[in-house]
Amino acid sequence: MDLKRALLLLGLFLVFSESRNCYIGFERRNSSCVDIDECVTDPGLCGAYSKCFNTHGSYYCNCNEGFRSTTANFTATSEGCRDINECIEKTRECIDKDECKDVPDVCGTNTNCSNHQGSYSCKCHEGYSNYGNSQSKCTEMSCDHFESDTEDTPVKLKTLLALLRSSCESLRGPNGHQTGEQLLENLFTFTDELLSGGNIADGKMLNHCLDAVENSMRLIGPQLKDPVTRMETHNTIAEVAVTRNQTPPSGRVTLSTDSALFSTSWETVVGKSYPGFAFAALVSYKDLNSSSDLLHKMSNERSDDKETSVTYQLNSKVVTAVVSNAETKQLSESVTLVFRHVEERVESERVAYSCVYWDEIEGAWSGRGCERTESNSTHTVCSCSHLSSFAVLMALYPVQDSFDLVLITRVGLVLSLVCLFLCILTFKFCRSIQGTRTSIHLHLSICLFIADLVFLCGISSTHNQVACGIVAGLLHFFFLSAFCWMLLEGVQLYRMVVLVFHTTLKHLYMYLVGYGVPLFVVTISAITFPKGYGTDRHCWLSLDGNFIWSFFAPVCIIVILNSFVFIITVWKLAEKFSSLNPDLSKLRNIRRFTVTAVAQMCILGGMWVFGCFLFQEKGTQVALYLFTILNSFQGALIFIMHCLLSKPVRDEYCKLIRSICSPKEKKYSEFSTNQSSNSQQPLRSHQTTGESKI
Template sequence: MELKWALLLSGLLLVSSESRTCDKGLQRRNSSCVDEDECVTPGVCGDHSKCVNTPGSYYCSCNDGFRSTTPNLTAATGQCLDINECLEKTHDCSGDLECVNTIGSYNCSCRNGYRPSRLDADCLDIDECKPDPDVCGTNAHCYNHQGGYSCKCPQGYSNYGNDQSKCIEINCDHFEHLEDAPVKLKHLLALLRNSCEALRDSYGSRKTGEQLLENVFTSSDELLSEGNIADGETLNQFLDAVENSMHLIGPQLKEPVTRMETHNTFAEVAVKWGQAPPSGRVTLSTDSALFSTSWETVVGKSYPGFAFAALVSYKDLNSSSDLLHKMSRERSDDEERSVTYQLNSKVVTAVVSNAETKHLSEPVMLVFTHEEERAESEGVAYSCVYWDEAEGAWSGRGCEGAWFNSTHTACSCSHLSSFAVLMALYPVQDSFELVLITRVGLALSLVCLFLCILTFRFCRSIKGTRTSIHLHLSICLFIADLVFLCGISSTHNQVGCAIVAGLLHFFFLSAFCWMLLEGVQLYRMVVLVFHTTLKHLYMYLVGYGVPLVIVTVSAIAFPAGYGTERHCWLSLDQNFIWSFLAPICIIVILNSFVFIITVWKLAEKFSSLNPDLSKLRNIRGFTVTAVAQFCILGGMWVFGSFLFYEKVTQVALYLFTILNSLQGALIFIMHCLLSKPVREEYCTLISRICSLKEKKYSEFSTNQSSNSQQPLRSNPTTGESRYRAAVSPGGSL
């Protein structure tokens, strides 16, 4: 029994020993714990460091030339930083050698302009003038000195104040005096010419680049504020002067990037100096544009020791309509479609030190901010354009739109000049639905108005002053709708289009004048007891005389106002459209006032003690139809007054088209079909026509039956019977 318990106890001790875990950093091998090498795992330490294994752990040690960022570098998160031996003075460079720090170490080398000596650690001066005789440029003198050299430019040449840049020829003829230029532009050119000559001939005190740039922009502000840059010649001279001034000022700027903003101009200039040409991208921006290109494009084929790029934006430089109209010459279909143009961005000038910018090896990118946020649609398109000095107009050749949205347009151009974004406004073509509604509705309106004219002219039971007014109203609307249907789009003939516009102006005004007369007539019928009719002479003077005077005065004052590029209607120029809208507004206000008084007086008569109900009901019916007619025609021109503006909404366009197309049908319904006397006349006329057809058919049937049943024989009474039948009503004689 004791032996049994002893064996059991020893087994438990063995199991407990085997299940025991090893400490951190150790691993079990054959029932014993041994050290684990953590340095075998890649990346256990940070960059520029090495891993050192220890029993049960490890630590990281920085390589030579590096220092730990933490006091105890024991984890992979620790980093080793380079030790700058040159800054901490731990180098051993002696003599003329200077310390140049490298990653993890340092080098001892000679300064620029020196080379190491083969014998000792000293440095010898390099004679830069010997290996490259043209280091200073043509006809320039190179002078060597310790650690460098300097260039002395001959007269007519300059290195813009940098002694180690090539001397290039300075041409001041770009700033020659122009006799026909504005006074402020002459002052600007004189300022630039004086600065150019001072730089070229090295005489007197020369202004710094920053001072000269400020003076140029001050003169530009004065010129732009006067608004004298309207014609192509002046704009050409101004933009050319600004471009040449950047070539003069850019190399004289000392800062790598110079920004300057005045009242009417905004500029940013980037400059780089050095023995080697710069590389990479250069990006300039102003308040309204961004310019991006490569330094290789800026430098070009020759590098004189400097390179610059400039972007100038003009805040108040607007181009005249004549210059924008020349854009249509590049596209013949635009001129046929009557396309109009307007600048939708500020004008900018992009200038680089490269002299050959007519055909760039790599396109430059310009991003413009729109002056008017407007998405491209069927009637709007954006074009990237530049100022063509040879043509004296804006041109799109060599520039393409890379991308656009409602606020910005990006342009890719293969040359440099002054650029802008041009917004082309195309005439929106009427949809098929609008054309169909207009033609079908006007045809129906013409038929109904023709029936109204016949009714008011020949229906005796409704003869009176009010009927005469309706007759002339229908005649005016009939002629206006007929002219509108046939000639509103006849813009190819300028004279014919003006005649169509004049006729529409006259007859639509006349229709409103006859509506005013109807309101006056209703007022007289309600308020006056005797002499309630209007004399025809007075009605003709108001209905036709007033419109004739308005049209005549308008044609004399502004004859070009009749007919536009899109429609044969009144022009929007000089607010000429108000020669129609102003009389309409006056008539609408007067008629509204008259109808209000009429309804008020009519209500008083209905509430009187002994009203003539039959007469008052007739007048009430007249008033209701007159007000309804006034609302139809007046409401039509509420929408129609905005029809010929570019921003007319589709809702207003459709409402005007529907009301204009159906006004004749509505007048026929109100004044003819809803009038009891007219309906009775229609019924009488229809019954007469039907009875006449029935009688003819009856006589024809009787004659056929008689001829077929009776033999042909002589009868003494036949001649008399035939004579009576012939002379009786319905006979054939």
């Protein structure tokens, strides 16, 4: 009885539970069970490459076309779908494609095409090459441009051309092999040796060098394996881009070195024919310059340069741009080159930039076919319709001196000449001041008088090259001579203080130093570099090859020696002033002599400190004005220091003026023939100084 009752209660419980819950795949809504759409509630239920389908109370998955389930029963717990290899699993069969028959001209002409399973290869006939790329078209290859029969070809260049010709010959045929990287390294090694001298003055030599690099890159470029190859040596840097594909490349290619950037399109690189590969190269030379003779030929292209003296110089590194397209004399699309300036200068009325290329026919830099599109102080952008070797040319136009500067120069020099002439008369005929120092001052004044006169009359005589050279030589000699006489004055002052009993310098020794040393320097300079005398702008020493230091080096040596002598002289003077029984009158005279000598050296030496900037292209206006003022008034300053500030000379001037103004007074002849003790005693020299009382 109890068992039946328990079974009844269990049945009632099950019926009651079913009425409260839903089966799997359903959910209760409003006291009824509704189907669940699993494909919506869980979008990634079937995994990738499959579709989900809902059913009443369940769902199922199907793989996309070309995919199959990774398990026998594709359910939500399976690992998804995988790709089907139709070539193996389907009934149809994959057959090798014969490119040699199906693809027209796949290897080009003069070649043997061999088909392989899944590929093909091209074997070139003799005289043709695909540069070791077995699936590139064979093109005709000529190695004649690597000949070096000319006698003027340098030995190092002949060696390089022989190596390149040997490599070229090895590529002409079915067994050609690649040696690109090694050839590029050899090319730059020889180029470094060729350009080690820096300046190439001969146009033929520059032709040989640039032509060899261009032809070498056409041989080497197709053999390089990497898409981009960059190589740098001591004097050369290059970047090469290579592409290999069945279809011609498109878009832009940009190459750069430390000094330039080259940008063009792949369509320009390829040209009309695409053999299955293409390359572009940019080569930059770190130390390749052109001589002034080659740069001056630029003036023939510009009519406005014929009446003005324009100085040209390269303001960028020279670069060579090469592409696989053989027809580069007239490109359908211009290429772009961006150059970094060697010297940062902003364009102005004195400075102008232009884009040039090396014209092998003319043997000079030319601007034809190249246009400057943009320029600032650091970079210039060029657009060229052909390819070659390029650079940025900087034209330096002479600027006319301002009116006030010319006026100061002319008025000051005339005043200086008058004062120096008075100094010469005073030192020659005023017997009360005669002595070794007076003789030195006389010759110093003569040298400065002649130098100022030549400077005033001939510094701008650039229209006559011979006359301009003579003017520059005279200025070189007399300005150096003036410094040598100043050195003699320092030596004489030293002897007056230290060597009391031997204070007179022999005139022969003075002439050897005062005129012999400058003559020797000028003679050696003229023999070494005769073109250094006279420039396009001034009749002075040229800046080329540091020739200006044939003047500044001796001047610096003299100023240093004189400074050393004056320091010792002042030191010895101080010792004598502190002695027990100093001869104060004599020491004060020597001290005054030393002060005027130092002031004189500072005036003339300081003038040429600013003179360093006078003939430079970028000298400051302040330095230019200071040099002009000191140069123009140095005669007046010498006259003031050695004549007007000297009491004996002033007394003689007063006597002369009184004799002129009053007929009863003595005539000017007594100025030089006075029989008083003041005029006679200095001829016998003082026992202690050997000089006059002055």
